[in-house]
Every structure is written in structure tokens, then in C-alpha cells.
Amino acid sequence: MGTIVKVQRKGQVTIPTRLRAQLGLVDGDLVEARAHRGRIVLTPKIIINREYTPAQRRVIDARLAKAEADIKARRVSKPFSDHSEFIADLQNAAAKLGASKD
Secondary structure, three states: OOOOOOOOHHHOOOOOHHHHHHHOOOOOOEEEEEEEOOEEEEEEEOOOOOOOOHHHHHHHHHHHHHHHHHHHOOOOOOOOOOHHHHHHHHHHHHHHHHHHHO
16 A cells, blocks of 8 residues: 655655655655556656766867877878778788887
8 A cells, every 4th residue: 555645835745755765765866757547657767967077078178189189190090991901900010010120
């Protein structure tokens, strides 16, 4: 059997402590509310925050700046048609490096 709760001003209801504890809901958590067959169903939801912290943004910006500098300085590889062409190019580059060290 469920718990009776009262609808307050602006349609607000309080989810009882026992139910919040069962579901692991804490202040600030989000729930989805929907009507289903004459009932109101609340479902806990996890929202992924896609914003970066200032520190993360600085790291990302620095990496992007380095990549742009590499492109401008032509420190990029040619496009490859498939993985075997890429691997062959890596092997050729490794062989050249090995030969230059001798």
C-alpha cells in the first residue's frame, strides 16, 4: 500500500523520506513525471552534465591550439584508404628511423 501525500500550492508534493531512501534520492536529484493509466508516475533520472569546468576547458583549448599549430606547420599525415595502408606506412617510417640510427 502506498503513502498518502497532499498536493500543496503550485502542485507541489513531498516524496516521503522512506521512499526517497529506498530510491536513493537526495536533494537536487531529478525525477521524470508522467501520467500513465490515470496515475502519476515519478521516475528518477540521471542527467549528464555536458558543461566543462574551467580547468577542463583550459586543457581542451590548449590541445586544440596545439593541433591547429600542427596543421598549420604541416605536421600531419596523409589520408589512408584503409588500415592496412596506415600500418604499412607506420612500418616504413619505423624502418627509416631504424636505418637512420645506424
